[in-house]
Amino acid sequence: MRIRFTLWITLFIASLLVFAITACTPKKNVEKIRLSEVTRSIFYTPQYVALEKGFFTDEGLDVDLKTAWGGDKAMTALLSNSVDIALVGAETSIYVYTQGTNDPIINFAQLTQTDGTFLVAREKTEEFNWEQLKGAVFLGQRTGGMPQMVGEYVLKKHGIDPHHDLSLIQSIDFGNVPNAFASGTGDYVQLFEPTASIFEQEGIGHIVASFGEESGQVPYTTFMAKQSFLKEKPETIEKFVRGIYRGEQWVQNNEPKVIAEVVAPYFDDIDADTIAMVIERYKKQESFATNLLLTRDGWNHLQLMMKEANELSEEVPYETLVNTKMIDKVMKE
Structure with a gap:
């Protein structure tokens, strides 16, 4: 009886020690990021992988994803500070800039590099x-x-x-x-x-x-934020980019069926086989950006398309609306 009592006391004390150690261990600060995507699409698979696989969580970020259902709505949310980051066509940053702004929208990583x-x-x-x-x-x-x-x-x-x-x-x-x-x-x-x-x-x-x-390749859908946000929170953007980069790398290194299982929760009305087929098609034509780097050639190609469609009032230099510092750093790690 005394042995059982002693054992019980030992286990009780051990549990108290575990609780004390856990309580005293400082919790990792979690920062919330409000992200707006232009629409919900399998075209954005690497983003959903980063969310579902916990790559943002590993960076201490709690990414709150909202779907804007329109490029104008996504940009309005970004301009009004309703969100911190927007995933939308790079052309929208040019439209905002040419209309005049003291806080331009900066493209810091591309998610897709072809039309979808x-x-x-x-x-x-x-x-x-x-x-x-x-x-x-x-x-x-x-x-x-x-x-x-x-x-x-x-x-x-x-x-x-x-x-x-x-x-x-x-x-x-x-x-x-x-x-x-x-x-x-x-x-x-x-x-x-x-x-x-x-x-x-x-x-x-x-x-x-x-x-x-x-x-051909063009910065079709990019992650962008206000210039002021990038200056105020460069480390936050770097963490975000690292999470997205891991998602992109994971997509590149896994088969469509495996990827489809991960992103299926974001597409309740689409069967897994169809999701896998679409992912395979996008991978085959290299629509998912292979390194997230928005290149000068891609930027110039984008403006050529805008010009031919009579949607470009003036050309905007690459350095004005593109910042590759974060993705350059992440890719070198």
Whole structure:
């Protein structure tokens, strides 16, 4: 009986010691970061991996992700200080700068380095040729947005004037474009995944070309913040970049099916096989940025597309709106 009592006392004292040590151990400071993404998309897979795998948590960051459902809304949230960081098209930072601002929006890392849309045809053809679009009804994207500018750039590359050689529809809201095509509007449509693949599976349309492959590398979707925020919290941005970089590296080093299992919670209405198929397609055309570094060539290519779409009032130097210090440091670690 005395042995049992002694054992109980020993265990009790040990538990008190463990509690005391735990209580006295200083907790790692956790900093909250408010992040706004332009939309919810498999196109942003490395970001969801970083969240789901705890890469931000490892850096002491609590990232609160909100979906803006529109580039203008994401930028408005950033400008009004409702969020700290925005994931949106790099062109939006140029629009803000050319309109005049004392606190410019700085691009500090890119998540995607190609366009993420595909050309979907209503009718299936044995062999697709861009000439087939001439005279057709083309359901495009919002004027001034990256999808539409890339779309026009690719059409012109193939000798098609988007405003004269076909009937271009741009009046439909981004979220309603797929429904419009499914309802019978247009001969061709420019769509993101997974909608493009789902339409193909359901026989609504057929993927005939990739705008990402046709347009080449461009800082399509980037992480950006106010210049003042970067100056006030450079270490915070560095931690954020490190988390995203780990997410990107993990995506590069794992198979689509494995990646799909990790990001599935962010896409409740899409089955795992479709998610994996889309990820594989984006990996194959190198849409996910391989190192997050927004290059000078990419920046110049972006402005060329904007200029050809008549959306660039003045060119903005690379150094003015791009800061690569954080990603340079992280990549050298």
